[in-house]
Amino acid sequence: MRTVIVFLALIGNVGLSAQTKKAYNAIFSGVPWFDDKGNTVSAHGANIVKDKGKYYLFGERHNDTSNAFVGFNCYSSADLYNWKFERIALPLQASGKLGPNRVGERPKVMKCPSTGEYIMYMHADTLGYVDQFVGYATAKNITGPYTFHGPLLYNGKPIKKWDMGTFQDKEGSGYVLLHGGDIYKLSTDYKSISEQVNKAFERGFESPAIFRKDSLYYFLGSDLTGWERNDNYYFTATSLKGPWIKRGFFAPQGTLTWNSQTTFVLPIEGTKETTYLFMGDRWSFPKQASAATYVWQPLAVSGYNISLPGFKEAWTVDQKTGVGSSITVKGEAIGAGDTGITYTGNWKQDTLAGKSSDEKGAIVSFTVKATQIGIFGLARPDGGYAGIVIRNSKGETVLTSNVDFYSKYPVVLLKFMGPVLKKDTYTVTVSVLGERWWWKEKSGRLSGSKGHYVSVSSVVISE
Ligand code: GLA
Numbered sequence: 513m514r515t516v517i518v519f520l521a522l523i524g525n526v527g528l529s530a531q532t533k534k535a536y537n538a539i540f541s542g543v544p545w546f547d548d549k550g551n552t553v554s555a556h557g558a559n560i561v562k563d564k565g566k567y568y569l570f571g572e573r574h575n576d577t578s579n580a581f582v583g584f585n586c587y588s589s590a591d592l593y594n595w596k597f598e599r600i601a602l603p604l605q606a607s608g609k610l611g612p613n614r615v616g617e618r619p620k621v622m623k624c625p626s627t628g629e630y631i632m633y634m635h636a637d638t639l640g641y642v643d644q645f646v647g648y649a650t651a652k653n654i655t656g657p658y659t660f661h662g663p664l665l666y667n668g669k670p671i672k673k674w675d676m677g678t679f680q681d682k683e684g685s686g687y688v689l690l691h692g693g694d695i696y697k698l699s700t701d702y703k704s705i706s707e708q709v710n711k712a713f714e715r716g717f718e719s720p721a722i723f724r725k726d727s728l729y730y731f732l733g734s735d736l737t738g739w740e741r742n743d744n745y746y747f748t749a750t751s752l753k754g755p756w757i758k759r760g761f762f763a764p765q766g767t768l769t770w771n772s773q774t775t776f777v778l779p780i781e782g783t784k785e786t787t788y789l790f791m792g793d794r795w796s797f798p799k800q801a802s803a804a805t806y807v808w809q810p811l812a813v814s815g816y817n818i819s820l821p822g823f824k825e826a827w828t829v830d831q832k833t834g835v836g837s838s839i840t841v842k843g844e845a846i847g848a849g850d851t852g853i854t855y856t857g858n859w860k861q862d863t864l865a866g867k868s869s870d871e872k873g874a875i876v877s878f879t880v881k882a883t884q885i886g887i888f889g890l891a892r893p894d895g896g897y898a899g900i901v902i903r904n905s906k907g908e909t910v911l912t913s914n915v916d917f918y919s920k921y922p923v924v925l926l927k928f929m930g931p932v933l934k935k936d937t938y939t940v941t942v943s944v945l946g947e948r949w950w951w952k953e954k955s956g957r958l959s960g961s962k963g964h965y966v967s968v969s970s971v972v973i974s975e
Pocket of ligand 1: 557617618675718719737738739740773953954
């Protein structure tokens, strides 16, 4: 059992179960997160609002079967690592534009300074994406429930565009951003548009997000490839009215924004530093609820340069000082002669790492004494879904999860990081589901994985 006796550098054992509040002590990217109840955090296309010292995360609630709107979720956190499920902030409506068999995406909440109300904006659409507009909903309390009011109007008309974002400037003005680069200023009550301040300047440029540092505005967005990843890029300007100057990619070209799509940038202001939290989505249709993950990275900002120079699997941010620090998550390779690991079905040694299988029902399992368990694997163009089950020493299931092994380019990544569990001996099974990420883009083009491979390369545990 040499192989799975490995160490997890700096991942401390906080000794609490998944049902308690502190399950994580870092921001992990590219792995499913579990909330205070042990459920997968489902909040994509999200934004974060800091209110009375707490962070509130609003995002798309998904299921694993269809793209139809099922509501927007709200979670809260004090540290950005551990998320408490608050409620479905905007539920599926009985009928209408956010009723059954519609699409609702990219919810963004801002507090209106003049009324004190919380206003949520979103992209509403048909399942085929042919009736898009920016809608809004309001609530007295930040967690909701929000009341949906239909389209946000400009000169009495809806804004018929799809990807949207929001930006609140220092003096409290609110803006709605649209794909292509349109920027609209909100009225003082945030319930209509008073003025268009910038016209679209770019084809595509989806998932728009703006943040500001000093007197410079940064406008981030993605290329137009549906849920498939691409190299996202940005513009800068000294005024929201432009002119916007194209600055290029902000993650190394070819990493496809470290396999993610922009949704929001949150400045975390501390006594020493401001850390700019880049929030990206790693989509995974159809398993958007269980297997789509979050790529949250500290954005380096210097003059007009912004970058995500290296992918941080785990990092921390000090809520007092604002200082971000990296954490190294180390694992030990699972070798061919390892005795503590059982392979059932057809597994082959990989050239890059570990063993792989695309045989539905094939299983790799291991038993470890641990409080936290992580798994590294090879994400690949023909990667598929794995089902992970963790059982305790009594044989009871304590956690189930789906993990997506797809990436357009092969790369070994942390694919799973469970929450901190009670000290016990756990048996982990990773099984090949024989299913994969795929999506038919608006253009009709098919994207996603070409196979069903699951490749496990190493395991990390915290005892
Ligand atoms: C893009 C958009 C998403 C969603 C998908 C659907 O990725 O940014 O919000 O609309 O397309 O294809």
